[in-house]
Amino acid sequence: xxxxxxxxxxxxxxxxxxxxxxxxxxxxxxxxxxxxxxxxxxxxxxxxxxxxxxxxxxxxxxxxxxxxxxxxxxxxxxxxxxxxxxxxxxxxxxxxxxxxxxxxxxxxxxxxx
Amino acid sequence: xxxxxxxxxxxxxxxxxxxxxxxxxxxxxxxxxxxxxxxxxxxxxxxxxxxxxxxxxxxxxxxxxxxxxxxxxxxxxxxxxxxxxxxxxxxxxxxxxxxxxxxxxxxxxxxxxx
Numbered sequence: 001x002x003x004x005x006x007x008x009x010x011x012x013x014x015x016x017x018x019x020x021x022x023x024x025x026x027x028x029x030x031x032x033x034x035x036x037x038x039x040x041x042x043x044x045x046x047x048x049x050x051x052x053x054x055x056x057x058x059x060x061x062x063x064x065x066x067x068x069x070x071x072x073x074x075x076x077x078x079x080x081x082x083x084x085x086x087x088x089x090x091x092x093x094x095x096x097x098x099x100x101x102x103x104x105x106x107x108x109x110x111x112x113x
Numbered sequence: 114x115x116x117x118x119x120x121x122x123x124x125x126x127x128x129x130x131x132x133x134x135x136x137x138x139x140x141x142x143x144x145x146x147x148x149x150x151x152x153x154x155x156x157x158x159x160x161x162x163x164x165x166x167x168x169x170x171x172x173x174x175x176x177x178x179x180x181x182x183x184x185x186x187x188x189x190x191x192x193x194x195x196x197x198x199x200x201x202x203x204x205x206x207x208x209x210x211x212x213x214x215x216x217x218x219x220x221x222x223x224x225x226x227x
Binding site for chain 1: 218219220
């Protein structure tokens with residue numbers, strides 16, 4: 001299995017809602033990542049987990065809360081988002097080796113009303 | 114990580130070789146050159162990476178100049194399915210985990226024409 005899966009594919013939420021994005025991989029990768037991609041822009045790194053511990057937070061607002069419950073799962077909890085947070089949220093995983101490549105999921109398209 | 118410069122868009126005829134350039138004049142000795150692509154509405158896909166030697170895999174070839182200040186990704190026989198945004202990324206490689214950041218530039222939109 002060489003796939004990163006993300007659910008849901010699409011999500012529409014109001015500014016007072018709480019929702020979660022889910023990412024899963026079964027490649028034995030010990031590094032997992034969240035990226036945000038606005039329309040017609042490149043992906044921007046948000047968080048990096050290494051061995052289930054948060055190793056990088058790119059100054060992301062606290063309304064985004066990542067969680068890595070085990071080595072195969074990565075969640076992104078969303079609360080009190082703003083319309084400008086509407087974007088494609090991409091999850092990726094990689095071996096925790098120096099030159100490893102990252103495998104990306106298809107993303108969750110989030111719309112905040 | 115060093116900054117990269119790529120043309121915003123390129124066209125290529127189907128069946129011909131696509132040569133995508135990337136400038137990275139401030140690259141340092143321990144920085145690798147990575148290429149990813151993103152087909153519309155999909156997640157990015159790894160293509161190839163290299164340090165100083167030319168590299169080839171089943172998808173593409175990577176030619177890095179001797180001074181390492183620029184590189185070219187070559188898709189030998191472009192197909193319509195190769196239409197995508199191609200990102201050239203220069204990344205320092207040491208250790209693992211926390212250092213494995215990918216910083217995407219604006220990339221090149223390659224349009225393969227029938």
